[in-house]
Structures are given as structure tokens and as C-alpha cells.
Amino acid sequence: MAQTLASLMPDGDFLALTLANPDGLAPAQFTLADGTEVSIWDTGVICFEPTQPGNKDIVLSCGVHGNETAPIEICAELVQQLLVGTLALKHRLLVLFGNPAAINAGTREISENLNRLFSGHHSMGAGLINAERKRAKALEDYVSRFYDASRVTFSVPRNRYLYDLHTAIRGSRFEKFAVYPFLHDKPWQKAEFEFLQACDVTTVLLMQTPASTFSYYASNSHGADAFTIELGKVQPFGKNDMSRFARAREAIHQLVSRDSVQTTPFDEQQFQLYQVYRAINKQTQEFKLHFADDVQNFTAYPVGTLLATDGDTEYRVEREGEAIIFPNAKVAIGQRAMLMVVPTTVSHNLA
């Protein structure tokens, strides 16, 4: 029997369909009134192809961590508007709800941090032993399939994007910020800073090393302009003040529905730019932070301040201006428990 939008999701609520089927969803395909082809590839994986697509191949992801709800709400609403026809699509678009089981559980992860399993890390060590490892591999395959399909269909090079939307565990001095994956010395993109500013994101952390994150995977393996974007602090569904993300929501709508997003020219003075000074990895179960849970990301302490201990090892502030980000004592042993960042500039390597 041919599938229709009405038979699958009468109200266009793909998030509800995903969460009702967290472990998998049979592929389905249907056409919208304006000719846009919609394909459901799996639970939380939906691809839109307009009849005359513009030159962008856009991946939007959310819910890679299940309790980071504001981005899930933004993506669910976007997909719904596209499905019911209140927003017209300009470019090819793949929307991913990363970890449906963790979204249902309201937790960051079920067995393992999904955002540490990309670029093949899902198959290292013990291999594909849990749902998150299998999902990381599947998400890589879906992203490859999405980008590769347009290489076959279109003869001219296209622009690839992946915006992986998250929220931070704790509050931040700069409520919204982005992580720019390591580019292996390729230049940072002015147009991407402009897009981030349109999203009301003017704090950017420039990574200096490869990572096992989704955004680094898209950047490094597919040449996409890719970012992790942190929109505020973790809240349960329904408790987000979505007005604080109105500009991000609007910029994302413009990104998918227009030739170009309305931006202002890049001016470095408008940004707070940081680079990683050092990563502190958890070595033992004794790892302990020496500041309170309500201390915000990007807080700087005087040189010499004790930040964390890990067994006999002490971590103290080494450099003037060094600030904390993503501190989390609960990570698995061997994983990043905190980054220390320092202010930086980009003008010397900007395209």
C-alpha cells in the first residue's frame, strides 16, 4: 500500500512518530503538495528533496543527547511546518533526531555518550555492542548517503552544512555558543561566523585537535561546514524559554527556505572567540571538580586556583584568562572531563 503523509503522521508530528518507535522505523516515502519528495530513512531520520533544489545540502541534528530539549523542539517544529506546508523548502535537507531512546528517557545517554562515537569510534574497542554505537554508525551512513546522493545527481559542486544542535549541562556566561571543529589548518569561514551571528551565537570555541563528535565527523569526512551549537542550558520539555532562541530558529528557517540567510558582515569585535588551551581527561573514579555546579561555562579564575583533582593529580589554573568549559565529573574514564579555553582571534586564517 502506498504511504501518505496522512497515513503516517496526520499532524506532521515526526518527533511523535520517532518517539513512539525509538528502536527503528520502516522506510517510507511520500510527496508533498509542492512536489517535495520526503523520505523517512529510519526512526528520527527524515530527508526532504525539493523539486528544484538550491545549492545547499543541509543536515540539522538534535537530540544526540536525549535531555537537550530546546533544539529538539526547534527541529520538530521545523519538520512539522515543512510537512504541513506552512514553510516552503529551498534546499535538500536531512533532519536527524539523534538518540530517540535517550529522548524518551530524558537522559543524556542510555549506555554511552553518542557524541564520542563518530569517525569510526563506534567500532573501536569492543565494537558495536550497544544501541548508541549502532546509532552512531547508522547516523554516519545516513549523512554519507545524503551527501553522496547529490554528488551523483548534480554535476556542479554543492555546499555542505551540518549543524548539530545541543544545550549545555550548566549555565554559561555566554548563553549560546558554537564549537568550530578542528579544520587541520584550513581557514575558518567568514560566512559561517555570519550565519552564527544571525543565530544570535557570537561566542565560538575553535578546536585544535580531531574529535569523536558528530560535527568533527561531518567537517573532516565530508568537507561540510559543521558546528556543534549550544543553545542555552538543559531543561525538560516544555520548560525552555524558546523566546531566547528566536533568532536561531529564524536563521535556521531562512537557511532551509531561502537562497541565503540575512546576515551582517563579519566583524571580529562582535565575537567572543576562544581556543582550547588544554583538555582535562578523567583518569580515575576519584575525579572531582573543586567548584560548584552553578559555576558557569567560560568562568575564569586567578592563576593557581585549584579546579579539579584526580587521585593525586591536581589541576590548577595555569594561565591568565584561562576559563572552564564543559566541566563534567560524571564522564567515563578516559573521556574529556573539562576543557580549559583562552581568548583568541581568527583574522590570520579566515576565508
Ligand SMILES: O=C(O)CCC(=O)N[C@@H](CCC(=O)O)C(=O)O
Ligand atoms: O555542557 C556540557 O558539559 C556538554 C554539552 C554538550 O553536549 N556539548 C557537546 C560538545 C561537542 C563538541 O565538542 O563539539 C558534547 O560534549 O558532546
Ligand SMILES: [Zn+2]
Ligand atoms: Zn549535547
